[in-house]
Amino acid sequence: MNRIFSGMQPTRQLHLGNYLGALKNWVALQKDYECVFCVVDLHAITIDHTPDVLRENIREVTAAYIAAGIDPEKNILFNQSAVPGHAELNWILACHTPLGWLNRMTQFKEKAGKHRDNAVLGLYAYPVLMAADILLYKATHVPVGEDQKQHLELARDIAGAFNRYYGKEDFFPLPEPQIMGEATRIMSLRDGTKKMSKSDESEYSRINLTDDADTIALKFRKAKTDPEPLPETVEDLEKRPEANNLVTIYAALTDSTRQQVLAQHAGSQFSGFKSALVEVAVAKLAPISAEMNRLLADKGEIDRILKRGAERAGAIADQTVAEVKDIVGLLRV
Known part of the structure; x- marks a missing residue:
């Protein structure tokens, strides 16, 4: 057993x-x-x-x-x-x-x-x-x-x-x-070198499971990025902590790999990629938030x-x- x-x-x-x-x-x-x-x-x-x-x-x-x-x-x-x-x-x-x-x-x-x-x-x-x-x-x-x-x-x-x-x-x-999947270590939305933490003073560093759809969207849109478009390879991605973190999150939410995400979004500016990420994140996380709030009411x-x-x-x-x-x-x- x-x-x-x-x-x-x-x-x-x-x-x-x-x-x-x-x-x-x-x-x-x-x-x-x-x-x-x-x-x-x-x-x-x-x-x-x-x-x-x-x-x-x-x-x-x-x-x-x-x-x-x-x-x-x-x-x-x-x-x-x-x-x-x-x-x-x-x-x-x-x-x-x-x-x-x-x-x-x-x-x-x-x-x-x-x-x-x-x-x-x-x-x-x-x-x-x-x-x-x-x-x-x-x-x-x-x-x-x-x-x-x-x-x-x-x-x-x-x-x-x-x-x-x-x-x-x-x-x-x-x-x-x-130890499973791409997302064993999700980083802060404000600093791609620090692990996402409950204790971080900035609410914009993390997506709480109780956040509603509007808050989820706002936090991802405010997430720190860099000025370059998304690269084509994971090797190049890993040199860019904030970009790597957002791609890792997207991969985990869609049950795909970082390379598969890059194959779809390489060359994209972050404004476009963040919109795609928000759409996926809200679809996955907003129902969890709603159900948590329903359960906590009783x-x-x-x-x-x-x-x-x-x-x-x-x-x-x-x-x-x-x-x-x-x-x-x-x-x-």
Whole structure:
């Protein structure tokens, strides 16, 4: 049985990069895999947050999953903190994770910056929680972005170390990464060298999944470009960050490659290409925005979906935790 596990943090609004880099791929994966999709709210509290905003963000991310095409009946969809097994397995795995492995994690160094002594333990150790999230469901495959590949490698290392320590060679599968398509890394609309981010101060740097058609069109028309027409080759395109980003977005939205986009638009000025991009983006994204807003109008229904998903996830998680406790030697009475 092949099982997918993946999740997103409920921190600020989801944007086009989240959709093209993850959600769009998840929708395709649900046809061929048993899928567990999680709103990873325990990860979200490793940084400063406002409780009321966090609660609303959990619902908004859930709405985005469903609006993008994730079926909560076919798949398991829940928020992480509703299943205690995540925290339980996290502690057990933390007791099998050398500090040297965590010291190699580059993302902590980037996020903590010059204030490492003031960073919370959760931020430092959250790759172990990520490993617990995946291994709790014995997931065989994990769709990840480039920035999470190192953490998935750690999850594989932790799983292998646990299996060897207790002589249970095949207990935890070693999850395989899935990095898919042209759009694993969508960049800012204001700076083609920076990743599109929820935390960027400029609203014009990103397309939020809640943006309506007019806002989507305005942001793309204001997107930074250069004065040259579109080139004929991907090699030339990659020398021009803003042009490369817009072509990558177009390719991802139309399920094509950058070379196919260039074959159609090479020589075009950006005014014309942006008009074509706006048409495609509005057709794809405006229905998602409308459906998200419809779902968010009934928060009780979102909460019911999450509760049912947590019950289904908990049934799997409880079994794994029970098996792990028996392997480790913890007494279950």
